[in-house]
Amino acid sequence: MLPLDRRAAFARHSQWLAHALQALVLISLLASAVPLAPEQPVWWLRLSDAAVNLAPVLLLAVMVLRLGNVLLDSDSDEARTSARRSHQLTSRWVLVFALRVPLQLIGYAWLRADSESQLIRQINQGERGVAALPSRIQASRSEAELSILLAAANPAPLPPLQGGSLAERKQQLIEAIAINTSRVSSSLRDQRAETLRTSLPGTLRVFFGAAIVSAFLFMLRRQI
Numbered sequence: 001m002l003p004l005d006r007r008a009a010f011a012r013h014s015q016w017l018a019h020a021l022q023a024l025v026l027i028s029l030l031a032s033a034v035p036l037a038p039e040q041p042v043w044w045l046r047l048s049d050a051a052v053n054l055a056p057v058l059l060l061a062v063m064v065l066r067l068g069n070v071l072l073d074s075d076s077d078e079a080r081t082s083a084r085r086s087h088q089l090t091s092r093w094v095l096v097f098a099l100r101v102p103l104q105l106i107g108y109a110w111l112r113a114d115s116e117s118q119l120i121r122q123i124n125q126g127e128r129g130v131a132a133l134p135s136r137i138q139a140s141r142s143e144a145e146l147s148i149l150l151a152a153a154n155p156a157p158l159p160p161l162q163g164g165s166l167a168e169r170k171q172q173l174i175e176a177i178a179i180n181t182s183r184v185s186s187s188l189r190d191q192r193a194e195t196l197r198t199s200l201p202g203t204l205r206v207f208f209g210a211a212i213v214s215a216f217l218f219m220l221r222r223q224i
Contacts, residue, residue, distance in 0.1 A: 014067060029054065048100050100210035137149065
């Protein structure tokens, strides 16, 4: 058994190390929060992911502080002070990780809703951009006027037009624009589905990780 003064010195060093590790966690979380974008669900999900990634460092800080407390005599003032600090540190982070569990589900639901609203907005913008084009194509009276109209409108790449009358070429253009608009909408929907699909594993990892860390810290707090 180590002498009392050496145990007390170790306890003080463990407290310094625990505070340094906790400061490292806080600094890393602040760095992950930059640039600030609390109005975006992705920002909250990224912050939760960073917190779970830093959980081993935090758990090490708690265990180091707890180890220093165990080596002290339970009736000493230093032991009571160390126990109080351990309890405060553990309680603080239990709350943080416990809140991450429901907030992670809320964040993913928010991501789905936000991506859907962005999708609808992008589709509506694209449709508004070409909404007046078919009627203007129908109103054109010559090939030259039609070419000028298309050059000014700058629609998505159109397939080569087959020979025929001006009316037939107009109809081909209108059909091609409708097909392009449909393809763009379909592509945007596929991109949204892919984004949600790729973000789901990370969301579940953070969800279960936060639950495990909070449960461990809660059990540890009950023993302090």
